[in-house]
Amino acid sequence: MSEVVSQAESENQGIGAPVRRREDLRFITGDGRYTDDINQPGQLYAAFCRSPYPRVRIDNIDASEALALPGVVAVYTGQQLVDDGLGDLPCGWMVKSKDGTEMISAPHPPMAATVANYVGEPYALVLAETLQIAKQAAELVDTDFTELNAVVDLAHASGSENIYEGIENNLAYEWALGDEDATKMAFARAAHVTTLDLTNNRLIPNALEPRACLGMYERGTGDYTLYTTSQNPHLERLVLSAFVQIAPEHKLRIIAPDVGGGFGSKIFIYSEETSVIWAAGKIKRPIKWVADRSESFLADAHGRDHITRAELAMDEMGRFTGLRVKTTANLGAYLSTFGSSVPTYLYGTLLAGQYKTPNIYVEVQGTYTNTAPVDAYRGAGRPEATYVVERIVDQAARELGKDPADLRRMNMIQPEDFPYETPVALTYDTGNYEASLDKALEMIDYAGFEARQAEAAERGKRRGIGLACYIEACGLAPSKLAIQLGAGVGLYESGEIRMNPTGSVSVFTGSHSHGQGHETTFAQVVSDKLGVSYDDVEVIHGDTGRMEFGLGTYGSRSLAVGGSALMVAAEKVIEKGRKIAAHMMQAQVDQVDFENGQFTLQDSNQSVSIQEVAFAAYVPADYPEDLEPGLTEKAFYDPNNFTYPAGTHVAEVEVDLETGVVQLVDFVAVDDFGHIINPLIVDGQVHGGVAQGAGQALMEHGIYDEYGQLQTGSFMDYTMPRADDLPDFRVDTTVTPCTHNPLGVKGCGEAGAIGSPAAIMNAVTHALGNKDISMPATPEKVWRAIRGE
Amino acid sequence: MKVSFKVNGQAHEIDVPPNTLLVEVLRETLELTGTHVGCDTSQCGACTVHLDGRAVKSCTVLAPQLDGVEVTTIEGIGDSENLHPMQAAFRECHALQCGFCTPGMIMQAIDLVEKNPGLDSQAIREGLEGNICRCTGYHNIVRAIASVADAKPASVK
Known part of the structure; x- marks a missing residue:
């Protein structure tokens, strides 16, 4: 599709309509209100001193020269925050090692105090009357460091010097999932085994709005207010209050106004806003901080960064009988807010993919290095899982001489198999994977590929086609299950619906919107x-x-969990309204039906509108005696399963043999997101996700050199996908409604980034004649591969 | 130093240090916060405005260069009751998500369409080379710009 009908043609603005976004009006006119657009009288400006080395002991900080600069108000060090009793920045998900021991968290003070463990880690905060002075003063802070041996190379991190005392081999955990013995048996009996070594490149999220905050302290009341670029303000408040102990929750208000993209990177609780809100309380003036892009590169949590060996066992027919995966996952220098869960529960559990592989075993070594913390980035674990499964399935098909689509098809879970329990702890509720595959193959004209390939060859280009049939687990998450698995919070969502006395409706949601169009x-x-x-x-x-x-926006959960909370709250509004309407019509409650905003008395022509009911609820002159006035209802919706969006992505690439440049020339995505509320927004989410996936496959790579310095610290060095790097995308959907939430929705935010890297790399591999290269497929790597290096 | 210039048709005389960037003048001095800062290397284009009718990145213009110029920002091309056709096209085509790159993208798009009659989608993509969007994958941005370009007769400059 998706030739979306224009708004004028569509009167319907309900579920399923391509309603033009109401938030757009402020964004297209420059009236959006992002954190950096907000200022307070008397505000100070913050600049951070950041470690120039990947691993140091901080011996002495001399701020006298900085403090002597006119306009400088204060310099606070990380040690002062510790001395003031602030707690560590916690990781919210405890992961157990396979031997049953708890993961080991490295100490993570809100700013580096005695040691710093990655380049860019803040260790002091300078406050000044202007930003320019603050930055100048930060340069004048004279710090004595002792350089320590840094651990940078992920592949050899576990044999290197321990970064932290008591964390042997730099491993936070050695996690495993699945039946090791049964999987071993499957390999012993296999007719064919395919083995593949994969790297999943480190990515730097780069939401276009850099992180920012404005911290305020009200002297009269002792209230703190923090404007910040957050995907989950309530979680931010919870952490700052309960763990860091800035202030009790009722004295701390977090506001995330318009936020310019997140992609995961704005979920986490960072040093900067923590230090700023603390300092605002100390200095009793508002404090503003806005990251430079360079700071974003250094100190936003990064994504991905896995090294994996995968093995797939098959019988003589090509049926998958076992999958064994061993992954070394880079956690960076500290466990960020959700850092521990991404390469475990959001990764290992997805390794069944869309297939009936009966035996799966995965081991993950969660590894500390002296690099920026790694945490959730669009897809978070699920792109990594899809990359493993879909790359090795393609490789197996080539080794067996089978068509990659056919091999996938013969191994797919069938519609009649649902609910389907995987060997890696999930129960898929519903799906129709072949339907997406069929539609995608038809859209790309799979049968016509050879003709396109021949035509490209005449132009000196080598054309390749690649598939990925992905699955993801979204709609995080059943709280009880999540807490059993180590989550420190529930993963429900809240919603509140206020019918106002005059009939308009105010809807409050704990899901934050930073581009999604809530x-x-x-x-x-x-x-x-x-x-x-x-x-x-x-x-x-x-x-x-x-x-x-609210628990916030991540893991494609807003509609499936937050939207469902609103459905439950709306149901409560209707139920209370029914009682009021029954009273108004002098009838029994069970005689009143509700439809299209009208409460109707059965077998009569009597009805009252929901607006009339709302008025009666607030002006209860003639009102049921046993009912409270007002028409406001809240709900907390706790899902009883994940949702499982799935689909097929197909990429076609052309490789220039002279230059090694890979051009993504066609991309088809067919996704099953369950019911769709707004197709315009869903298509847009897929487009954006695919672009990020294409970035990962072809361009983006966060690289530290052997000395631990970030080599890709600006948009001049880290290649972001631009308009002329990408084709038009062709997207469509199939629908199997989610079986367990009231909207039948699954979530669409991450799918594009999950399926596309594997599809594109399969296409590149195909174009190169089955020569495997690692992401990103840069011209240099491809050029060398063409020349057999 | 003092400089006199016009922004969105309104005359201003300001006194700022000579190393002040146009984007800082707009955002801090004139409180026109629709123009955004997305990087520190003139790569992202979020700060694109029109300077004497030409799209420029306002992080690349210093205050002394402003004397006598006319600047147009996103606030100057239309408001919610009276949208510029490019603003309307961005909304109609869902060409924005988080909105942060949008003002710069729209200012670049207007200049692109004005200067280049008969744009096709490849030319639009190349014309957006200096503007980064992390949300949309550019697909709907290209569609929006194409819809304005198509509506504009090729003979009109």
Whole structure:
């Protein structure tokens, strides 16, 4: 598709309509309000002193010269934060090693105190009257460091010097999942085994808005307010309050206003906003900090960075009988907020993919290095899993002389197999994987590939085609299960629906929107459910002072969990409304039906609108005696399973034999997201995800040199996908509704980034005549591969 | 130093240090926060504005260069009641998600279409080479710009 009909042609603004986003009006006119757009009278500006070395002992910090600069107000060191009693920045997910021991967290003070462990780690905060002075003063802070041996190379990290005392071999954990013995047996009996070594390149998220914050302290009340670029303000408050101990939760308000993209990187609780809000309390003035892009490169949590050996066992027919995976996952210098869970529960559990592989065993070594912390980045574990499964399946097909689509098809879980329990702890509720595969092959004209290949050859280009049939687990997550697996919080979401006295609706959600369009889609959902005009529904998010609680936006969970919470709250509104309506119509509650915004008395022509009911609820002159006034309802929705979006992505690339340049010339994505609320937004999510996946496959790579210096620290060195690097994308969907949430939705935010790297690299490998190269497929690597190096 | 120039048709005289960047003048001095800063190497294009009718990255212009110029920012091309056709096309085609690159992208797109009649989608993609979007994969941005380019007769400059 998706020739979306124009708004004028579509009166419908409910579920399924391609409603043009209401948030756009402020963004296209320059009226968006991002953190850096907000200023407070008397605010100070913050600049950080950052470690220039990957591993140092901080011997002495002399700030006298900095403090002597006119306009400098204070310099605070990491040690001062520790001395003031602030707690460490915690990792929210405890992972157990295969021997049953708990993972070992490296100490992670809010700013580096006695040691710093990656280049760019902040160790002191300078406050000044202007930004320029603050930056100048940061340069004047005179710090004595003792350089220590840094551990940079992931492949050899576990045999290197221990970075932390008591963390042997630099391993936070050695995690395993699956039946090792049964898998071993499957390999012993296999007719064919395919082995593949893979690296999943380190990525730097680069949301276009750099992280920023504005911290304030109210002298009169002792209240703290922190504006910050967060995907989950309530989680930020919880951590800053309960763990770091800035202030009790009721004295700390976190506001995430318009946020310019996150992709995971703004989930986490970082040094900078923590230090700023603490310092605002100390100095009793507002403090503003905005990252330079260079700081974002150095100190935003990075993504991916795995080294993996995978083995696939097959019988003589090519049926998958076993998958064995051993991964070394880079955690960086510290366990970031969700860093431990990404290469374990969000990775190992997805290794069944779309296939009936009966025996799977995965081991993951969570490894510390002297690099920036690694945490969730769009897809978070699931792109890494898809990359393993879909690359090795392709490799197996070539080794067996089978068509990669056919080999996938014969191993796929069939519609009648659902619910399907995988050998790696998940139960897929529903799906139809062949339907997506068929549609994708048809759209790409799979049968016509050879003709396109021949035509490209005439132009001196080698054309390749690659598939990826991915699955992901989204809609995080059933709280009980997540907590059993080590999560420190529940993973429900909250929603509140206020019918206002005059009939308009205020919707509060704990899901934050930073590009996803919640203000539009959630209004579509609520207006559809309550039968009120879309224009009468306002969606409010991103402020701990305005909504009760929330777990935030990540893991494609907003609609599946946050939207479902609103459905439950709306149901409660309707139920209370039914009682009020029954009273108004002098009837029994069970005689009243609700549809399209009208409460109707059965077998009569009597009805009252939900707006009339709302008015009655707030002006209860003639009102049920046993009912409270008001028409506001809250819900916490805790899902009872993950959702499982799945689909097939197909890439075609052309390789220039002279230069090694790979051009992505066609890309088809067919995804099953369950029911779709707004197809315009869903298509956009897929486009953006595919672009990020194409970036990973062809361009992006966060590289540290052997000395631990980040070599890709700017947009001049880290290659971001630009418009002329990408083709038009062709996207479509198939639908098997999620079976366990009230909207039947699965989530669409990450799919593009999950399927596309494997599809593109399979196409590159195909174009190179089955020569395997690692991501990203840069011209140099491809050029060397063509020449047999 | 003092410089006099116009922004969105309004005359300003400001006194700023000579190493002040145009984007800082816009955001800090004039409080026009629609122009964004996305990098520190003039690579991302989020700060693109029009200077004497030409799209420029406002992080590459220093205050002394402003004397006598006319600057147009995203705030100067239309408002929510009266959108510029490019603004309307971005909304219609869902050419933005987080919105952070959008003002720069729109300013670049307007210049591109004005200066290059008969643009095809490849030329649009090449014309956006200096603007990074991390959300949309550019697909709908190209569509939006093409819809404006198509509506503009090729003979009109």
